[in-house]
Amino acid sequence: MEPFQFGYATDEYTQLLTELHEVYCKDQPEDVLQYCANFFSRKLEEQRYMYLRQPQNHFLVTTTTTSIDGELEDNFSTEPLFMPAPNYNNRGRRTSVSAESMAPAGNKFVKKVIPKTESEMERIRNSVGNNFLFKNLDEEHHQDVVNAMIEMEVEQGKDIIEQGAVGDYFYVVDSGTFDCFITKDGQTNKVTSYETGGSFGELGLMYNAPRAATITATSDAKVWALDRVTFRTILMENTSLKRKMYESFLAEVPLLKSLESYERHKIADALESVYFDDKAQIMKQGDIGKQFYLIESGTAVFYKTDENGNQQEVNQFGRGSYFGGK
Structure with missing residues (x-):
């Protein structure tokens, strides 16, 4: 792929368009405008989130219900993300919490610690350790994820999510099995299955995307669930701290001193401790x-x-x- 060339531009502008160019060439979306809109919407959401994480605005993780109705996110959709406008008339159903208002300002983020046996914690570690979003977490943040997960039981035949709904949890299957169905043009097809050790729901927690599938328990099952606010706080805090630490470190490396700052950004994001x-x-x-x-x-x-x-x-x-x- 040819590098994307720019004229006069700030480092941030260059970095954003370079990243957009790379992911666009990789995904080759049919709807170019929607794809670009999704990209910048996500970037804006992340920026606002990190702004709210500054010292004057802290997050409080509140206890959420463990109801599983409509609370699953998919990680298998390859279509460009569609970000619908908020429906302010839809007051009667449970909705996702936006990045701008995940918690009241002035409150401190409190880590959740849900008691678990050592074997339960090990199973969760093994499951989330293979997930691309969690594999680069440091040991402390990885343990925070394990500690915060809540146990949920799902009866056979229960829809843990419904296609088109919104969701608040990332899930790890501790026991039991699930089938995943997508309905398109009036046709419903099974696309995948999940069993012990499987996980799903992480992408929707990041991007507030609607559910792209219905997932049904095909046996009595138990899952571990991580709520949206804890997920985003841990993941984005880790990403921010990691980038700042690595960028500072890379600036000291003689081999890399000649690089532009946005080039060091790229290397920092690719490093793994x-x-x-x-x-x-x-x-x-x-x-x-x-x-x-x-x-x-x-x-x-x-x-x-x-x-x-x-x-x-x-x-x-x-x-x-x-x-x-x-």
Whole structure:
């Protein structure tokens, strides 16, 4: 893909259009205007959310009902996101909470800790650990997700969501099975199934998208649910802190000092923290390099083994140094 060229533009403008160009080329949407509108709507929502997260406006996570009627989000729709205008006449049904008013200003975000057994926590960790939105969370935020999840029981035959509804939860299946159906042009088709370890609902929590499917329990089931406010607070707080920390760190790396700030933004978003215990081996002499490492903290010691099998220390690298793939 050819790089997107700009004339005079701010770093933020360049970064936004570069990102839009990349995702557009990847998705190839049919409705270009709607796709672009969705992109900028999401960016605006995220910006407003982060503004509200400033010290003068804190979030309070309030206890929500564990009713499961209409409370599931899908993660399988490949169509461009449609963001309908708010229906202020629809007062009688439960609706999603917008990013602008997720909690009263002046209140402090309080972490939820729902008691669970160690085996339950481990099952949740294994499920959310494979989800692309959670895999880059640091250990503290990952544990916050596990702690905040609420147990819900679903009877066989119950629709945990209905297509077109709004939802407030991200779900992890602890036991039981679910079938997923999409109705289009009057035809209803099964598109996928979920079982123990499966998860769904994360994209709608980010983008306030309507449900794109109906999901029905095909057996008595138990799920763990994470509410919208906790989800967004943890995820976006982690993303913001991670970006600021990495951008500050990358500015100190000699190799990257010549990059423009928006280019460092891109690298910061792609980085993933990996922790190694003292004396742990990161790579072995003779292995094919597949990863590029930047040392964020600590010291890496390099050894070289000669043809006689003798190992000798040849260097030590610290914060800001790099090694790995070529």
